[in-house]
Amino acid sequence: MKPESPLFAADPRPLRVAVLVMGDTNLFSLAAAVDPMRAANRRAGRELFDWRYVSTSGGPVPLTAGFTIPTERMPEKPGDDLLMVVAGFRIMEQATPALLARLRRLAPQLRGMAGIDGGPWFLALAGLLEGRAATVHWEDLETFAARFPAIETRADRYVISGRYITTGGAAPCLDMMLDLIRARWGAELALRVAGAFVYEPFQTAAQPQQALPAARIARADPALGQAIARMEQGVEDPPAIAEIAAGIGLSQRRLEMLFADRLGVSPGRFFLDLRLDEARRLLTDTRMSVQEIALRTGFSGQATFARAFRARFGMTASALRRTTRPVARQ
Incomplete structure (x- = not known):
């Protein structure tokens, strides 16, 4: 059973999402976070998700695929429900004291925060996951657990701990997003979104991450x-x-x-x-x-x-x- 999250509950209202894109983010992880929202809106025939891309200073952000994505500057007082931090590489270089302080200030103003792929590092470095359970990409599990002994590091595909959500990579993020859609708007819509990607959502949150499928x-x-x-x-x-x-x-x-x-x-x-x-x-x-x-x-x-x-x-x-x-x- 997952610890209660205010986001993972039936709610007809659109969910407002800010996607914080860090430099050298994996395109697949970003798509796993965003495309389920697009597909849910299309399959439902109405706006269930309203999202925007943000970064620390605004402007184009480079992805590992070799191109950039335009972003807005991350505001100090967002009107969003959920902030998703999507990251891949150069984590320590980008985890500046100013950014971590901003995340701490934003946390009480949001209904939830999610760390995708390398994103959990930013939440942990900001001190937001202490005393909670969390996961991170399987390549980082040992290092993450040693660095943050106050966090219950799990090898799960994704972890929901109160208002904080962490995923182990792109595919676990897709599973988490389908779970979110299922919880808010029903299993039928979640299955139709999964079908749009020809994806079979057979993985549970607590399924251990594995190097091989x-x-x-x-x-x-x-x-x-x-x-x-x-x-x-x-x-x-x-x-x-x-x-x-x-x-x-x-x-x-x-x-x-x-x-x-x-x-x-x-x-x-x-x-x-x-x-x-x-x-x-x-x-x-x-x-x-x-x-x-x-x-x-x-x-x-x-x-x-x-x-x-x-x-x-x-x-x-x-x-x-x-x-x-x-x-x-x-």
Whole structure:
């Protein structure tokens, strides 16, 4: 059950939304926040959402897709119900004391605030999420939890905690928006909006974020989905392939045939690549030592890790770290 939110309740009135677009925002995340509003208005045949784009100083804001979006200057006294902070990269650079102070001043004047993709960082840095539950993009979960111990960081797709909403990325934002439409104007309209995007809204808020779309895989082949889920859960202490197969009621040979048929690789290769991809993410997005990363991804020896990493990525872990800045999304 979600903590009560004044926004997620039946209400015939249009919802006024200010979308705060930060520089280098992911276009997909922005679209996931805005396009459901457009589709809801169109399918309902009336204005259910009234939104505008704002930024700290107004004017064009660059997106990661390579173009800009025009914005208004964010006012000190908005006439909006909801402020959505949509962000992607350069978070710490853009989280200026002036912006954080403005968010704190705006919070009491709004019915709700939402952080989309990198947006939860801004709400957290402003001190608005202390004592609350929140989520953030799965790549940032560990760093976020360590930085904000007073926040109950969850791996959920999206979290509603009182007046504050946080989502883990673009697809979870779309799920959250469909939930908002369902709560305010009914399940039929939410399904028609989902249908406009040829999207099947089968994810719940508390569904854990995953690096791989395991839920979709599971619908196509439940056994394969179960095997991948066990691999994702066992990155730090990897079970043997035979153990994974037995755990889902298959022989090792049958599991190998399943992976070869569906994914074109053996389960052992798939599992190793999954662990190495996680190691690469930890190298670029955290300040963990190479030795700690090796242990966190299930390698008992650093030499074994080094060989596997070089074979997959064509360079050593240390060389990769030298070419990137840790905590890249920030």
